[in-house]
Amino acid sequence: MSILIYTESEEGKLKKTAFEIASYARALAGQTGDTVTAVAVNVDNTSELGNYGVDKVLKVSDEKLSRFNARAYADVIKQAAEKEGAKMVIISSSANDKYLAPILAVNLQAGYASNVVALPESTDPFRVKRTAFTNKAFNITEISTDVKLIGLSKNSFGLKEAEGSASEEAFAPSLDDKDFAVRTESVDKTTGKVTIADAEIVVSGGRGLKGPENWGMIEELADVLGAATACSKPVSDMGWRPHSEHVGQTGKPVAANLYVAVGISGAIQHLAGINASKVKVVINSDPEAPFFKAADYGVVGDAFEVVPALVEKLKEFKAQNS
């Protein structure tokens, strides 16, 4: 039997999370003796999936699917799962995948565990670890249905290369007009900028920066690190930065490799949303700021001195290491 993964793409290219879920599925297949099949929508080149242990790729190319549509994409994945007789379906935790997942779960009559952070601790009964209470805890969830749907948290498993190559097969699911009842009228997306969701590094600024005019140095720090910019809630509430940059419990979740917090005190609601990040660096003038307790590295100092100095040092470092 095969494990089915849905490999997400953007503008015809696979996203990094596609390789992470491929790695996860390969490791799971190692436990269960299954093979790994990927389904990809409108992706030209899928050969790289073989390097992460995918055995077969179902390639869908359909003009109607050129824009993401949750019901239609859920329908594609459902039909792929049925065709492969897959008992385990694995997707990522991107906003789009979280949108389609519950629809897919109902249509496949699958139990769905979201925000999964590890391989199952047992496959019979099927038990996986996931985060709950906005990163304040984990729970072990048992899925009791025949078909299981898993949403893997970003950066929780990592990329694991494997030997092999993936065969390719064209796949043409039959789509219903009803799948397209929600119509996209316009998309407003900043191009050429790393998004918080995709970023490996996020640089975030808080109220300690005093005003929107001081964000230049935050953007410079983000630039030199190839990072996305983010902010605390009051900063977006006051309109210093757009709402789309608000991270935390009521904002966007961050699961980056590196999170740099500048002038953010580290309130519990802020921490809950960013705690899934691997390494946290805090720059704050107050040695008592609660964020230091949640940080891996800290600099006690004035952001207006530390950040520009850090930008210069990072530029030197990048010049030497490139």
Add this chain to the structure above:
Amino acid sequence: MKILVCISHVPDTTSKINFADGDTRFDTNGVQFVINPNDEFGLTRAMWFKEKQGAAVTVVNIGGPETEPTLRKALAIGADEAIRVNAQPTDGFFVATQLAKVVQDGGYDLVIAGRESIDYNGGMVPGMLASLTGANFVNTCIGLEIEGSEASAIREIDGGKETVKCSLPLIIGGQKGLVEESDLRIPNMRGIMMARQKKLTVLEPEDLQSRTSVVKFEKPAPKGEVKLVSPDNLDELIRMLHNEAKVI
């Protein structure tokens, strides 16, 4: 227009999370419960539809009697009536199935739920509800207008937003942006008094098997000490991030 707002009853965002009975149960001792923040944004948007477009607003929770103060608070904010389906939820699918019955029986045009409940973080109830009832579904919704039987919604996407259109009935997974933080309402005395008189119907649940269950909870491993670097020694910070943490 008939609107149903789904209200998850969750620990206050500042709550310490502890577990009881050998880490098999969330310990509610000393925990303050509130309307799930995403649902509060949705409820406030529903109030706008009520005041500007004459919508009737019902709030619903699937939960035990302990969730009634949370429903009363929603009534005090301005909802017209409340429904509680008397069951202890076991997973998102269970909740969605119970809600589907309420939605079908009540003939709602618009169901406003939250993108995610901050306790179990399933992020699945509204999407499942849409699939079960056949209604249209827009997730991570940050803007919503209704005209006649047509809806126009703004959805947050990675790196931006998109505008979508569809017909009612519609279910949304809402979040901040539906209204601004400053639009949120604190119930006043009059609202609280009136809420006591409003109808709160208790329904018995549909019999149903959950598809997932929580076997055990765990707390994250305690964090190691922070490594402090002097502002005069930022090279050391870069060295550690490169060699030790391997993130740059």
